[in-house]
Amino acid sequence: MRVNKSLNIKRLEPSRLLKAVELADRVFKPKDGSMGTNFPVLFSKKNAHNILVIEEGNKIVSMVGMYYAYAQIFTSRIKVVFIGAVCTDEKYRGKGYATALTYEAAQIALKNDVTLMMIHGDNDIYRNFGAVDAGTYFTIEIKPMQKLHSHKLKIATDSDIKKMAIWHSKEPVRFIRTFANFKIFHKVGHTWDNHVKTFIGDQAYITVVERSDTYNCIEFAGEPNEVAMLIQNFANEHGKLTVHLNLGNKDCISRLLMEVPQRRQFYGTMRVLDKFKFLDQLKDYLDESISGTDKGMLKVKLSNFDDSDFTKIVFGSTEGSPQFTHEIFPIPLPDYHGMDYI
Numbered sequence: 142m143r144v145n146k147s148l149n150i151k152r153l154e155p156s157r158l159l160k161a162v163e164l165a166d167r168v169f170k171p172k173d174g175s176m177g178t179n180f181p182v183l184f185s186k187k188n189a190h191n192i193l194v195i196e197e198g199n200k201i202v203s204m205v206g207m208y209y210a211y212a213q214i215f216t217s218r219i220k221v222v223f224i225g226a227v228c229t230d231e232k233y234r235g236k237g238y239a240t241a242l243t244y245e246a247a248q249i250a251l252k253n254d255v256t257l258m259m260i261h262g263d264n265d266i267y268r269n270f271g272a273v274d275a276g277t278y279f280t281i282e283i284k285p286m287q288k289l290h291s292h293k294l295k296i297a298t299d300s301d302i303k304k305m306a307i308w309h310s311k312e313p314v315r316f317i318r319t320f321a322n323f324k325i326f327h328k329v330g331h332t333w334d335n336h337v338k339t340f341i342g343d344q345a346y347i348t349v350v351e352r353s354d355t356y357n358c359i360e361f362a363g364e365p366n367e368v369a370m371l372i373q374n375f376a377n378e379h380g381k382l383t384v385h386l387n388l389g390n391k392d393c394i395s396r397l398l399m400e401v402p403q404r405r406q407f408y409g410t411m412r413v414l415d416k417f418k419f420l421d422q423l424k425d426y427l428d429e430s431i432s433g434t435d436k437g438m439l440k441v442k443l444s445n446f447d448d449s450d451f452t453k454i455v456f457g458s459t460e461g462s463p464q465f466t467h468e469i470f471p472i473p474l475p476d477y478h479g480m481d482y483i
């Protein structure tokens with residue numbers, strides 16, 4: 142589809158936040174629940190101007206939600222935009238509205254130094270835009286074992302948030318969260334269309350969500366032995382648990398639990414928006430891992446690829462990457478289909 146550039150795309154006025162939530166609820170929550178409650182950071186007055194809308198007769202008929210974040214990848218910090226709550230009122234579909242909003246979101250994000258767009262979903266609109274499956278993620282399946290050393294799991298409370306935020310801030314691959322957002326994410330605790338439960342130990346926590354009768358550990362932080370113990374205890378008490386891992390934390394946790402990690406897809410699509418700016422943001426990571434000459438050569442070779450292939454090369458892809466290898470790739474990336482997309 143060609144992008145219709147004549148459309149009047151606006152940033153949402155904070156005073157019209159409820160109108161945007163109404164559209165999102167009509168599309169995503171036709172029966173019950175509210176997108177505003179489930180995603181309070183995205184649908185906040187502070188973030189309202191990052192929600193792009195198209196109106197017809199003063200009525201919001203299409204929208205794209207943007208939310209800025211930083212991905213910490215060991216020593217480097219990449220500016221990311223999360224894209225979610227993309228919807229068009231049923232009566233106005235097929236007119237190119239969501240397409241135009243997605244492209245506009247990318248333009249605005251680029252002007253704000255964003256180099257990576259992570260999209261909550263996979264459809265023609267995002268694929269036409271050049272977003273791809275990328276990111277190297279894994280799961281391990283933990284089955285119940287004899288309860289010999291099991292301790293009763295303790296649910297985390299508000300008074301545990303301070304400790305949890307500190308443990309989380311020490312994870313080498315994560316999205317940066319302010320303390321205030323950390324608190325909101327864990328208080329709201331809604332993800333994967335369900336409420337999460339967080340279990341706390343003396344030096345670690347794990348966060349679990351149930352989906353389609355399967356338990357998933359979507360976040361953990363703290364002392365690795367205790368993380369592994371909490372995970373095993375959860376499986377012993379509740380049944381099989383799927384643990385989601387990224388390239389930065391998979392080796393330690395899977396070894397401790399003696400499970401071989403299985404590769405899994407990113408639950409959405411993503412695209413590097415500007416490969417040269419992206420490499421600039423990755424500078425500290427590159428400087429630590431490869432020589433200056435190697436870095437120069439790498440940049441020249443990578444300039445031959447378009448943004449979609451570049452995204453696959455850098456982060457890895459289950460769709461198959463173009464013919465290009467370098468020992469530095471894939472680099473780890475935190476997964477935003479956990480507690481951060483709120």
Ligand SMILES: CC(C)(COP(=O)(O)OP(=O)(O)OC[C@H]1O[C@@H](n2cnc3c(N)ncnc32)[C@H](O)[C@@H]1OP(=O)(O)O)[C@@H](O)C(=O)NCCC(=O)NCCS
Pocket residue numbers: 142168203227228229230233234235236237238239240241261262263264265266269
């Ligand atoms: C997906 C959605 C936002 C598209 O809105 P829209 O304004 O009609 O989109 P556009 O007119 O810009 O683009 C339509 C294109 O997307 C494709 N498309 C439209 N709806 C789609 C859907 N539900 N799933 C996959 N692709 C879809 C069309 O095939 C069309 O492709 P084309 O370029 O080959 O013509 C809208 O159908 C919607 O609100 N769906 C329900 C919510 C949803 O699924 N949101 C996406 C979350 S990932």
